[in-house]
Amino acid sequence: MAGAPHAGGGLEVVYGRRPVAEARRGRRQVHRVWTRDELDDGELTRLAGSPDHQGVVAEVDPYPYADPGSLVGADDALVLALDGVQDPRNLGAICRSAEAAGASGVVIPTRRSAAITAAACKASAGAVEHLPVARVPNLERWLAGAKDDGAWVYGADAAAPERYTDADLSGRVVLVLGGEGKGLRRLVSERCDLLVSIPLGGRVGSLNVSAAATILAFEVVRQRGA
Protein backbone atom coordinates (compact mmCIF):
# COMPACT_ATOMS: atom_id res chain seq x y z
CA MET A 1 0.00 0.00 0.00
CA ALA A 2 3.04 2.32 -0.07
CA GLY A 3 2.10 5.44 -2.00
CA ALA A 4 -1.62 4.77 -1.82
CA PRO A 5 -3.58 7.97 -1.17
CA HIS A 6 -4.84 8.42 2.36
CA ALA A 7 -5.68 11.26 4.72
CA GLY A 8 -2.72 12.05 6.96
CA GLY A 9 -2.56 11.61 10.75
CA GLY A 10 -4.92 13.86 12.67
CA LEU A 11 -6.51 15.14 9.50
CA GLU A 12 -10.05 14.54 8.31
CA VAL A 13 -11.76 14.25 4.96
CA VAL A 14 -14.72 16.00 3.43
CA TYR A 15 -16.36 14.82 0.24
CA GLY A 16 -18.82 16.06 -2.32
CA ARG A 17 -18.69 19.07 -4.65
CA ARG A 18 -20.31 21.66 -2.39
CA PRO A 19 -18.78 20.48 0.90
CA VAL A 20 -15.29 20.66 -0.62
CA ALA A 21 -15.99 24.05 -2.24
CA GLU A 22 -17.26 25.45 1.08
CA ALA A 23 -14.28 23.99 2.95
CA ARG A 24 -12.00 25.89 0.57
CA ARG A 25 -13.63 29.22 1.40
CA GLY A 26 -14.23 28.31 5.05
CA ARG A 27 -12.23 28.36 8.27
CA ARG A 28 -10.08 25.25 8.06
CA GLN A 29 -7.14 24.48 5.86
CA VAL A 30 -7.63 22.20 2.87
CA HIS A 31 -4.43 20.23 2.35
CA ARG A 32 -5.21 18.14 -0.71
CA VAL A 33 -8.07 17.53 -3.09
CA TRP A 34 -8.52 14.31 -5.03
CA THR A 35 -10.81 14.12 -8.04
CA ARG A 36 -11.57 11.64 -10.79
CA ASP A 37 -8.58 13.10 -12.65
CA GLU A 38 -6.29 11.37 -10.14
CA LEU A 39 -8.28 8.48 -8.72
CA ASP A 40 -11.00 6.09 -9.78
CA ASP A 41 -14.37 5.97 -8.06
CA GLY A 42 -13.44 3.01 -5.89
CA GLU A 43 -10.41 4.80 -4.47
CA LEU A 44 -12.43 7.98 -3.88
CA THR A 45 -15.09 5.90 -2.11
CA ARG A 46 -12.44 4.31 0.09
CA LEU A 47 -10.96 7.71 0.99
CA ALA A 48 -14.36 9.28 1.60
CA GLY A 49 -15.75 6.29 3.48
CA SER A 50 -18.88 6.77 1.37
CA PRO A 51 -19.95 6.40 -2.26
CA ASP A 52 -21.60 9.86 -2.11
CA HIS A 53 -18.41 11.75 -2.98
CA GLN A 54 -19.50 13.07 -6.40
CA GLY A 55 -15.94 12.64 -7.60
CA VAL A 56 -14.32 15.01 -5.08
CA VAL A 57 -12.61 14.22 -1.77
CA ALA A 58 -10.44 16.61 0.25
CA GLU A 59 -8.03 16.22 3.14
CA VAL A 60 -8.71 18.97 5.67
CA ASP A 61 -7.80 20.09 9.17
CA PRO A 62 -10.00 18.70 11.96
CA TYR A 63 -13.36 20.43 12.24
CA PRO A 64 -12.89 23.70 14.16
CA TYR A 65 -15.55 23.53 16.86
CA ALA A 66 -16.63 26.91 18.21
CA ASP A 67 -16.35 28.27 21.74
CA PRO A 68 -19.73 27.42 23.32
CA GLY A 69 -19.53 30.55 25.46
CA SER A 70 -19.49 32.80 22.41
CA LEU A 71 -22.79 31.86 20.81
CA VAL A 72 -25.40 33.91 22.68
CA GLY A 73 -23.47 37.15 22.79
CA ALA A 74 -25.43 39.08 20.18
CA ASP A 75 -28.71 40.80 21.14
CA ASP A 76 -30.52 38.79 18.46
CA ALA A 77 -28.56 35.54 18.92
CA LEU A 78 -30.30 32.42 17.64
CA VAL A 79 -28.82 29.09 18.70
CA LEU A 80 -30.10 25.57 18.09
CA ALA A 81 -29.23 23.15 20.89
CA LEU A 82 -29.57 19.47 19.97
CA ASP A 83 -30.21 17.03 22.80
CA GLY A 84 -28.80 13.85 21.31
CA VAL A 85 -29.35 13.88 17.56
CA GLN A 86 -27.70 10.62 16.51
CA ASP A 87 -27.82 10.65 12.72
CA PRO A 88 -25.04 12.72 11.07
CA ARG A 89 -27.36 13.37 8.11
CA ASN A 90 -29.93 14.93 10.43
CA LEU A 91 -27.23 16.95 12.17
CA GLY A 92 -25.94 18.16 8.81
CA ALA A 93 -29.44 19.00 7.57
CA ILE A 94 -30.12 20.99 10.75
CA CYS A 95 -26.84 22.89 10.33
CA ARG A 96 -27.72 23.71 6.71
CA SER A 97 -31.11 25.12 7.70
CA ALA A 98 -29.64 26.94 10.71
CA GLU A 99 -26.99 28.61 8.54
CA ALA A 100 -29.60 29.57 5.96
CA ALA A 101 -31.73 31.09 8.74
CA GLY A 102 -28.75 33.21 9.79
CA ALA A 103 -28.42 31.43 13.13
CA SER A 104 -25.53 32.24 15.47
CA GLY A 105 -24.66 28.58 15.91
CA VAL A 106 -25.53 25.05 16.92
CA VAL A 107 -24.67 23.35 20.21
CA ILE A 108 -24.32 19.57 20.53
CA PRO A 109 -23.33 17.38 23.47
CA THR A 110 -19.88 15.79 23.33
CA ARG A 111 -21.33 12.36 24.05
CA ARG A 112 -24.38 10.49 22.70
CA SER A 113 -24.62 12.80 19.70
CA ALA A 114 -23.57 12.75 16.09
CA ALA A 115 -20.49 14.90 15.49
CA ILE A 116 -19.41 16.98 12.50
CA THR A 117 -18.14 14.07 10.43
CA ALA A 118 -17.70 13.99 6.67
CA ALA A 119 -21.27 12.65 6.39
CA ALA A 120 -22.59 15.61 8.39
CA CYS A 121 -20.57 18.03 6.23
CA LYS A 122 -22.09 16.46 3.12
CA ALA A 123 -25.66 16.67 4.46
CA SER A 124 -25.06 20.31 5.39
CA ALA A 125 -23.93 21.13 1.81
CA GLY A 126 -20.85 22.64 3.43
CA ALA A 127 -22.79 25.01 5.71
CA VAL A 128 -20.84 23.73 8.73
CA GLU A 129 -17.70 25.39 7.31
CA HIS A 130 -19.31 28.77 8.04
CA LEU A 131 -21.74 28.07 10.89
CA PRO A 132 -20.27 27.91 14.41
CA VAL A 133 -20.91 24.48 15.94
CA ALA A 134 -19.90 24.00 19.57
CA ARG A 135 -19.65 20.84 21.66
CA VAL A 136 -20.45 20.88 25.35
CA PRO A 137 -19.93 18.16 27.96
CA ASN A 138 -23.20 19.02 29.72
CA LEU A 139 -26.09 20.52 27.76
CA GLU A 140 -28.18 21.38 30.86
CA ARG A 141 -25.32 23.42 32.26
CA TRP A 142 -24.80 25.21 28.95
CA LEU A 143 -28.52 26.09 28.84
CA ALA A 144 -28.30 27.49 32.37
CA GLY A 145 -25.37 29.66 31.31
CA ALA A 146 -27.21 30.87 28.21
CA LYS A 147 -30.13 31.92 30.43
CA ASP A 148 -27.72 33.77 32.70
CA ASP A 149 -26.52 35.56 29.58
CA GLY A 150 -30.04 36.74 28.81
CA ALA A 151 -31.23 34.08 26.39
CA TRP A 152 -34.73 32.63 26.40
CA VAL A 153 -34.73 28.87 26.03
CA TYR A 154 -37.57 27.23 24.09
CA GLY A 155 -37.85 23.45 24.02
CA ALA A 156 -39.66 21.61 21.24
CA ASP A 157 -42.14 19.20 22.79
CA ALA A 158 -44.94 17.62 20.77
CA ALA A 159 -47.14 17.53 23.88
CA ALA A 160 -46.75 21.19 24.86
CA PRO A 161 -49.99 23.20 24.93
CA GLU A 162 -48.25 26.38 23.67
CA ARG A 163 -47.89 26.60 19.90
CA TYR A 164 -44.52 27.71 18.59
CA THR A 165 -46.21 30.48 16.61
CA ASP A 166 -47.65 31.97 19.81
CA ALA A 167 -44.27 32.26 21.51
CA ASP A 168 -42.40 35.58 21.42
CA LEU A 169 -39.15 34.65 19.73
CA SER A 170 -37.47 38.05 19.85
CA GLY A 171 -34.15 38.74 21.58
CA ARG A 172 -31.59 36.06 22.40
CA VAL A 173 -33.21 32.72 21.62
CA VAL A 174 -32.10 29.13 22.13
CA LEU A 175 -34.23 26.43 20.47
CA VAL A 176 -33.76 22.98 22.01
CA LEU A 177 -34.62 19.83 20.08
CA GLY A 178 -34.50 16.23 21.26
CA GLY A 179 -32.97 13.27 19.47
CA GLU A 180 -34.74 11.29 16.77
CA GLY A 181 -37.99 9.87 18.12
CA LYS A 182 -37.02 10.53 21.73
CA GLY A 183 -37.86 14.12 22.52
CA LEU A 184 -36.14 16.08 25.24
CA ARG A 185 -34.67 14.41 28.28
CA ARG A 186 -36.34 15.49 31.51
CA LEU A 187 -33.38 17.45 32.89
CA VAL A 188 -33.08 19.35 29.62
CA SER A 189 -36.80 19.95 29.43
CA GLU A 190 -36.76 21.41 32.94
CA ARG A 191 -34.13 23.94 31.89
CA CYS A 192 -36.42 25.43 29.24
CA ASP A 193 -38.29 28.68 29.88
CA LEU A 194 -41.13 27.45 27.69
CA LEU A 195 -42.02 24.26 25.85
CA VAL A 196 -43.63 24.75 22.47
CA SER A 197 -45.29 22.36 20.02
CA ILE A 198 -45.74 22.34 16.27
CA PRO A 199 -49.39 21.46 15.52
CA LEU A 200 -49.55 18.35 13.37
CA GLY A 201 -52.24 16.95 11.11
CA GLY A 202 -52.11 13.62 9.38
CA ARG A 203 -51.93 10.11 10.77
CA VAL A 204 -48.25 9.56 11.36
CA GLY A 205 -48.08 12.44 13.78
CA SER A 206 -44.38 13.16 13.83
CA LEU A 207 -41.82 15.32 12.12
CA ASN A 208 -38.24 14.54 11.34
CA VAL A 209 -36.03 16.40 13.84
CA SER A 210 -34.43 18.41 11.05
CA ALA A 211 -37.88 19.40 9.74
CA ALA A 212 -38.89 20.54 13.23
CA ALA A 213 -35.64 22.50 13.65
CA THR A 214 -36.15 24.14 10.27
CA ILE A 215 -39.73 25.17 11.05
CA LEU A 216 -38.75 26.69 14.40
CA ALA A 217 -35.68 28.51 13.07
CA PHE A 218 -37.63 30.08 10.22
CA GLU A 219 -40.44 31.10 12.55
CA VAL A 220 -37.82 33.12 14.42
CA VAL A 221 -36.79 34.71 11.09
CA ARG A 222 -40.43 35.40 10.25
CA GLN A 223 -41.19 37.03 13.59
CA ARG A 224 -38.11 39.20 13.31
CA GLY A 225 -39.09 40.27 9.80
CA ALA A 226 -35.51 39.73 8.71
Add this chain to the structure above:
Amino acid sequence: MAGAPHAGGGLEVVYGRRPVAEARRGRRQVHRVWTRDELDDGELTRLAGSPDHQGVVAEVDPYPYADPGSLVGADDALVLALDGVQDPRNLGAICRSAEAAGASGVVIPTRRSAAITAAACKASAGAVEHLPVARVPNLERWLAGAKDDGAWVYGADAAAPERYTDADLSGRVVLVLGGEGKGLRRLVSERCDLLVSIPLGGRVGSLNVSAAATILAFEVVRQRGA
Protein backbone atom coordinates in the same frame (compact mmCIF):
# COMPACT_ATOMS: atom_id res chain seq x y z
CA MET B 1 -31.70 -20.41 -4.89
CA ALA B 2 -34.92 -22.47 -4.68
CA GLY B 3 -36.74 -21.54 -1.50
CA ALA B 4 -34.70 -18.40 -0.93
CA PRO B 5 -36.86 -15.53 0.28
CA HIS B 6 -37.71 -12.95 -2.36
CA ALA B 7 -40.50 -10.51 -3.13
CA GLY B 8 -42.94 -12.04 -5.61
CA GLY B 9 -43.59 -10.88 -9.16
CA GLY B 10 -45.14 -7.41 -9.38
CA LEU B 11 -44.84 -6.88 -5.64
CA GLU B 12 -42.61 -4.37 -3.88
CA VAL B 13 -40.81 -4.23 -0.56
CA VAL B 14 -40.80 -1.72 2.24
CA TYR B 15 -38.26 -1.83 5.05
CA GLY B 16 -37.74 -0.30 8.44
CA ARG B 17 -39.80 -0.47 11.61
CA ARG B 18 -42.06 2.53 11.05
CA PRO B 19 -42.48 2.12 7.29
CA VAL B 20 -43.60 -1.50 7.76
CA ALA B 21 -45.88 -0.57 10.68
CA GLU B 22 -47.52 2.21 8.62
CA ALA B 23 -47.87 -0.10 5.60
CA ARG B 24 -49.81 -2.53 7.84
CA ARG B 25 -52.31 0.18 8.81
CA GLY B 26 -52.27 1.84 5.37
CA ARG B 27 -53.96 1.31 2.02
CA ARG B 28 -51.98 -1.52 0.46
CA GLN B 29 -51.86 -5.17 1.32
CA VAL B 30 -48.86 -6.49 3.23
CA HIS B 31 -48.24 -10.06 2.09
CA ARG B 32 -45.28 -11.11 4.19
CA VAL B 33 -43.00 -9.68 6.83
CA TRP B 34 -39.47 -10.90 7.43
CA THR B 35 -37.61 -10.09 10.62
CA ARG B 36 -34.39 -11.16 12.31
CA ASP B 37 -36.36 -14.11 13.71
CA GLU B 38 -36.39 -15.64 10.22
CA LEU B 39 -33.44 -14.14 8.38
CA ASP B 40 -30.01 -12.81 9.12
CA ASP B 41 -29.03 -9.20 8.47
CA GLY B 42 -27.37 -10.00 5.15
CA GLU B 43 -30.51 -11.63 3.80
CA LEU B 44 -32.67 -8.75 5.03
CA THR B 45 -30.27 -6.30 3.37
CA ARG B 46 -30.50 -8.23 0.10
CA LEU B 47 -34.31 -8.25 0.23
CA ALA B 48 -34.52 -4.57 1.20
CA GLY B 49 -31.85 -3.48 -1.24
CA SER B 50 -30.47 -1.38 1.62
CA PRO B 51 -28.78 -1.92 4.99
CA ASP B 52 -31.23 0.53 6.63
CA HIS B 53 -33.91 -2.09 7.27
CA GLN B 54 -33.73 -2.07 11.09
CA GLY B 55 -34.42 -5.79 11.02
CA VAL B 56 -37.82 -5.61 9.30
CA VAL B 57 -38.67 -6.07 5.60
CA ALA B 58 -42.16 -6.54 4.15
CA GLU B 59 -43.51 -7.68 0.81
CA VAL B 60 -46.34 -5.37 -0.20
CA ASP B 61 -48.61 -4.51 -3.11
CA PRO B 62 -47.25 -1.87 -5.52
CA TYR B 63 -47.55 1.68 -4.21
CA PRO B 64 -51.13 2.89 -4.78
CA TYR B 65 -50.66 6.22 -6.53
CA ALA B 66 -53.59 8.61 -6.14
CA ASP B 67 -55.82 10.08 -8.83
CA PRO B 68 -54.19 13.43 -9.66
CA GLY B 69 -57.61 14.92 -10.42
CA SER B 70 -58.78 14.33 -6.86
CA LEU B 71 -56.25 16.38 -4.93
CA VAL B 72 -57.54 19.96 -5.10
CA GLY B 73 -61.20 19.17 -4.47
CA ALA B 74 -61.43 20.45 -0.90
CA ASP B 75 -61.93 24.17 -0.23
CA ASP B 76 -58.75 24.19 1.84
CA ALA B 77 -56.76 21.77 -0.31
CA LEU B 78 -52.98 21.96 0.10
CA VAL B 79 -50.91 20.15 -2.52
CA LEU B 80 -47.14 20.07 -2.98
CA ALA B 81 -46.08 19.72 -6.61
CA LEU B 82 -42.45 18.66 -7.12
CA ASP B 83 -40.80 19.63 -10.38
CA GLY B 84 -38.15 16.97 -10.66
CA VAL B 85 -36.97 16.02 -7.17
CA GLN B 86 -34.45 13.26 -7.94
CA ASP B 87 -33.43 11.92 -4.54
CA PRO B 88 -35.89 9.42 -3.04
CA ARG B 89 -34.79 10.51 0.44
CA ASN B 90 -35.77 14.09 -0.31
CA LEU B 91 -39.07 12.92 -1.80
CA GLY B 92 -39.74 10.83 1.29
CA ALA B 93 -38.80 13.67 3.64
CA ILE B 94 -41.14 16.04 1.78
CA CYS B 95 -43.97 13.51 2.01
CA ARG B 96 -43.40 13.12 5.75
CA SER B 97 -43.61 16.88 6.32
CA ALA B 98 -46.58 17.22 3.96
CA GLU B 99 -48.49 14.51 5.80
CA ALA B 100 -47.65 16.09 9.16
CA ALA B 101 -48.91 19.45 7.84
CA GLY B 102 -52.22 17.81 6.94
CA ALA B 103 -51.65 18.29 3.19
CA SER B 104 -54.10 16.85 0.67
CA GLY B 105 -51.33 15.27 -1.33
CA VAL B 106 -48.15 15.45 -3.36
CA VAL B 107 -47.85 15.48 -7.16
CA ILE B 108 -44.74 14.27 -8.96
CA PRO B 109 -43.95 13.92 -12.66
CA THR B 110 -43.87 10.39 -14.07
CA ARG B 111 -40.46 11.01 -15.65
CA ARG B 112 -37.27 12.66 -14.34
CA SER B 113 -38.42 12.37 -10.75
CA ALA B 114 -37.83 10.06 -7.85
CA ALA B 115 -40.76 7.68 -7.32
CA ILE B 116 -42.23 6.16 -4.16
CA THR B 117 -39.62 3.45 -3.78
CA ALA B 118 -38.71 1.60 -0.61
CA ALA B 119 -36.06 4.28 0.08
CA ALA B 120 -38.69 7.02 -0.20
CA CYS B 121 -41.04 5.07 2.11
CA LYS B 122 -38.23 4.79 4.65
CA ALA B 123 -37.39 8.50 4.51
CA SER B 124 -41.08 9.32 4.92
CA ALA B 125 -41.29 7.19 8.10
CA GLY B 126 -44.25 5.50 6.42
CA ALA B 127 -46.19 8.74 5.83
CA VAL B 128 -46.63 7.83 2.14
CA GLU B 129 -48.92 4.98 3.20
CA HIS B 130 -51.49 7.59 4.27
CA LEU B 131 -50.67 10.63 2.13
CA PRO B 132 -52.05 10.64 -1.43
CA VAL B 133 -49.17 10.85 -3.92
CA ALA B 134 -50.11 11.22 -7.61
CA ARG B 135 -47.97 10.93 -10.72
CA VAL B 136 -48.68 13.05 -13.76
CA PRO B 137 -47.16 12.85 -17.26
CA ASN B 138 -47.10 16.64 -17.61
CA LEU B 139 -46.79 18.86 -14.55
CA GLU B 140 -47.55 22.13 -16.38
CA ARG B 141 -50.85 20.70 -17.62
CA TRP B 142 -51.75 19.46 -14.14
CA LEU B 143 -51.06 22.94 -12.71
CA ALA B 144 -53.30 24.49 -15.37
CA GLY B 145 -56.08 22.09 -14.38
CA ALA B 146 -55.60 22.85 -10.69
CA LYS B 147 -55.99 26.57 -11.46
CA ASP B 148 -59.17 25.81 -13.41
CA ASP B 149 -60.39 24.04 -10.27
CA GLY B 150 -59.85 27.19 -8.21
CA ALA B 151 -56.39 26.58 -6.77
CA TRP B 152 -53.75 29.29 -6.41
CA VAL B 153 -50.36 28.10 -7.53
CA TYR B 154 -47.29 29.41 -5.66
CA GLY B 155 -43.83 28.61 -6.98
CA ALA B 156 -40.75 28.64 -4.74
CA ASP B 157 -38.08 30.77 -6.39
CA ALA B 158 -35.06 32.04 -4.46
CA ALA B 159 -34.95 35.16 -6.66
CA ALA B 160 -38.62 36.16 -6.23
CA PRO B 161 -39.14 39.60 -4.64
CA GLU B 162 -42.30 38.46 -2.79
CA ARG B 163 -41.63 36.78 0.54
CA TYR B 164 -43.57 33.57 1.23
CA THR B 165 -44.83 35.07 4.49
CA ASP B 166 -46.44 37.98 2.61
CA ALA B 167 -48.46 35.72 0.31
CA ASP B 168 -52.10 34.95 1.16
CA LEU B 169 -52.07 31.16 1.44
CA SER B 170 -55.77 30.67 2.20
CA GLY B 171 -58.11 28.60 0.04
CA ARG B 172 -56.96 25.90 -2.39
CA VAL B 173 -53.17 26.13 -2.56
CA VAL B 174 -50.57 24.36 -4.67
CA LEU B 175 -46.93 24.86 -3.67
CA VAL B 176 -44.47 24.11 -6.47
CA LEU B 177 -40.83 23.26 -5.74
CA GLY B 178 -38.02 22.61 -8.19
CA GLY B 179 -35.53 19.76 -8.14
CA GLU B 180 -32.37 19.76 -6.04
CA GLY B 181 -30.23 22.76 -6.91
CA LYS B 182 -32.13 23.46 -10.12
CA GLY B 183 -35.18 25.50 -9.21
CA LEU B 184 -38.31 25.54 -11.32
CA ARG B 185 -38.21 24.95 -15.06
CA ARG B 186 -39.37 27.96 -17.06
CA LEU B 187 -42.61 26.42 -18.30
CA VAL B 188 -43.53 25.41 -14.77
CA SER B 189 -42.57 28.81 -13.38
CA GLU B 190 -44.82 30.51 -15.94
CA ARG B 191 -47.80 28.49 -14.75
CA CYS B 192 -47.52 29.88 -11.23
CA ASP B 193 -49.83 32.66 -10.04
CA LEU B 194 -47.06 34.00 -7.82
CA LEU B 195 -43.42 33.20 -7.18
CA VAL B 196 -42.31 33.46 -3.57
CA SER B 197 -38.93 33.35 -1.87
CA ILE B 198 -37.73 32.31 1.56
CA PRO B 199 -35.34 35.02 2.86
CA LEU B 200 -31.97 33.47 3.61
CA GLY B 201 -29.11 34.58 5.78
CA GLY B 202 -25.75 32.92 6.01
CA ARG B 203 -23.09 32.35 3.38
CA VAL B 204 -24.20 29.14 1.68
CA GLY B 205 -27.45 30.72 0.60
CA SER B 206 -29.53 27.68 -0.15
CA LEU B 207 -31.97 25.35 1.50
CA ASN B 208 -32.46 21.66 0.94
CA VAL B 209 -35.62 21.19 -1.14
CA SER B 210 -37.28 19.25 1.68
CA ALA B 211 -36.48 22.07 4.12
CA ALA B 212 -38.02 24.61 1.73
CA ALA B 213 -41.10 22.44 1.24
CA THR B 214 -41.46 22.04 5.01
CA ILE B 215 -41.19 25.78 5.66
CA LEU B 216 -43.79 26.61 3.01
CA ALA B 217 -46.24 23.89 4.07
CA PHE B 218 -46.10 24.95 7.72
CA GLU B 219 -46.55 28.60 6.78
CA VAL B 220 -49.84 27.52 5.21
CA VAL B 221 -50.75 25.80 8.47
CA ARG B 222 -49.74 28.87 10.46
CA GLN B 223 -51.76 31.27 8.33
CA ARG B 224 -54.80 29.04 8.59
CA GLY B 225 -54.43 28.85 12.34
CA ALA B 226 -55.05 25.11 12.16
